[in-house]
Amino acid sequence: QVQLVESGGGLVQAGGSLRLSCAASGSIVSINTMAWHRQAPGKQRELVAIITSGGSTNYADSVKGRFTISRDSAKNTVFLQMNALKPEDTAVYLCNYQGSYRTTWQALLPLGNIWGQGTQVTVSS
Numbered sequence: 001q002v003q004l005v006e007s008g009g010g011l012v013q014a015g016g017s018l019r020l021s022c023a024a025s026g027s028i029v030s031i032n033t034m035a036w037h038r039q040a041p042g043k044q045r046e047l048v049a050i051i052t053s054g055g056s057t058n059y060a061d062s063v064k065g066r067f068t069i070s071r072d073s074a075k076n077t078v079f080l081q082m083n084a085l086k087p088e089d090t091a092v093y094l095c096n097y098q099g100s101y102r103t104t105w106q107a108l109l110p111l112g113n114i115w116g117q118g119t120q121v122t123v124s125s
Contacts, residue, residue, distance in 0.1 A: 002026035009119030022095030034078035038091035
């Protein structure tokens with residue numbers, strides 16, 4: 001099976017920075033895009049940033065100019081550098097990959113169905 005493990009969250013004052021990491025392990029066959037999402041209490045999950053296998057990136061308008069997504073494809077790892085944090089950035093941050101993996105029975109399934117536990121980011125004012 002596949003696991004996604006996020007880390008790097010914490011409590012930070014407004015204006016501060018954090019760097020999140022997400023590492024994938026297991027029987028991964030291929031990874032195309034890697035993305036960060038976030039979910040705040042009482043709100044829908046939203047896409048924050050995405051990076052393709054070719055390195056193209058896209059960001060939610062609310063984080064443009066402040067967040068930077070990057071990847072280490074050799075290690076199946078994606079990062080999110082978050083600068084100039086605001087209280088409204090407070091949320092659980094989760095990574096999600098698009099691609100495929102093998103199950104124990106050698107079935108080929110989409111990675112997009114796999115989510116980690118997330119890492120909590122709290123920004124105080």
